[in-house]
Amino acid sequence: MSVVLLEARNIGKRFGGVQALKDVSLTIRAQEIYGLIGPNGAGKTTFFNVMTGLYPRDGGEVLFGGVPLELDTPYLVAQAGIARTFQNIRLFGNMTAIENVMVGRHVRTHAGVFGAILRTPGQRAEEAAIRRRAEELLHYVGIPHRANDLARNLSYGDQRRLEIARALATEPQLLALDEPAAGMNATETVALRKLIEGLRADGLTVLLIEHDVKLVMGLCDRVAVLDYGEKIAEDVPGVVQKDPKVIEAYLGAGGD
């Protein structure tokens, strides 16, 4: 349990005059569910974007399994084993659900132009395997009946699930979910929670940004709190909840 999977060291990110992230360091252990919380604008999503290489960083590095991630090339981050979802769902809207998941297999497959044009036996076998795996994953997240529908026509909850399926298709070790419960109703949130617990049971490590404090506190093994781009706490939920700095960040300074 205590093997460190990801270690972020002194991550800094500045947008013009705004210091969005200031020397953020955190460690995520293998097979834990790690929560990242904080008030709006605290820098949670920015941290995600830097960590997955979508934003250039101003300082620091991220070690994954002890090896520095090549943050300048996002697809190498995915190849290394980090997959993510987006706060405002980003699916390939005009592709079907199953095609979305099949795209996720891209990084683990190899067929090139000539294989595709000549339909070599190797390419056909790989293509069949991609489709099979995609079907399994749609089943896993619970939307096998939507396989041939356009992603944009799926319901909100199903789109969230589809995004997770696409992320899982890249065979990640660490799955980073950016506010997966945002906009979900109570039933959907319960189902999501089961899904995340199932992922961990299957050996995955989960990094979770979430506003739903109840969900985070109930689900996560450890939680880090960001405020104005700085980490102000990192511990098990019970301790973090009682941390005066955290209470202040969320509720404002008490007293006067």
Add this chain to the structure above:
Amino acid sequence: MSTKKWIGLALVALALLALPLVLTSVGTAWVRITNLAILFIFLALGLNIVVGMAGLLDLGYIAFFAVGAYVYALLASPHFGLHLPFWVILPLGALFAGMAGAILGAPTLRLRGDYLAIVTLGFGEIVRIFLNNLSQPFNITNGPKGITRIDGLNIAGMDFVNTHTLFGIPFTGPAKYYYVLLILLLLVIVVNLRLQKSRIGRAWVAIREDELAAKAAGINTRNMKLLAFAMGATFGGIAGGMFSAMQGFVSPESFILHESILVLAMVVLGGMGNVWGVIAGAMLLSFVPELLRYTVDPVQQMLFGKLLIDPEVLRMLIFGGALVLTMRFRPAGLWPESRHKLEMSENRS
């Protein structure tokens, strides 16, 4: 496939094979027009990879056609005294065009939409202006005068200029080109369809839909975009080579911006991303103006007894009007990609 489908396919094949013979009886000009239409289908299918699948708006696509055409012209004409066989030059032209595609792609990787369109437009003009001016200090392209007396095709000792009679049926030069083009076209369609339903094709569409998400999902967007540019350009290069061989003459004038826009219009009108739609669009925009060319004049003579409006003007007017109407009433194209069709249908949950 069912028997019905096979019979249908056989009938289409038979019709395609008999087409030049029928057209020859109407006039050899129509065989030439058909051949040019097939070349435009080539170009439209190539551009479809770049614009339709990968979503990269390219306004200078005709430059790759030009590269293919000039590679052929320079290596098979008295200009340099070189007369290499077509099966060497055609692939060479495709290769050069593909490389030109990658060269255009490399600096534009970070651009999208309007900005990309402007850069590609500039690229197309640069190629044309180069061809226009590379006559000094060394005469490479012969400038605006172009290159003449380009060798035609010659397969197994059979030239493509004279008429050959086979089984009592006369095959004219253009008719013979038609059959070569038909074979090439078949290959190009198969390549397009197979790419579309492959790992590569999915990656292209993913980039078109959401480049950032595609990156995060593990797609090497840089390489995939370069590949799209290079593949599209390769098709253009092959078409260019055939164009040189058929016409026997090339000059920079054939590769103006108007041509790039025409090919783009074919892709958009037919239905971006759908191979069959793009083919339909290319045929429509190739044939309709030609039909108008032959009908506008006689119809006016018949109605008014004299020519009121110059056929060329009216032709472009009707042509433009038709384009506007199509875009107004069928914005996704005449024959849209099935994905877009799904998009229009109701949510069936």
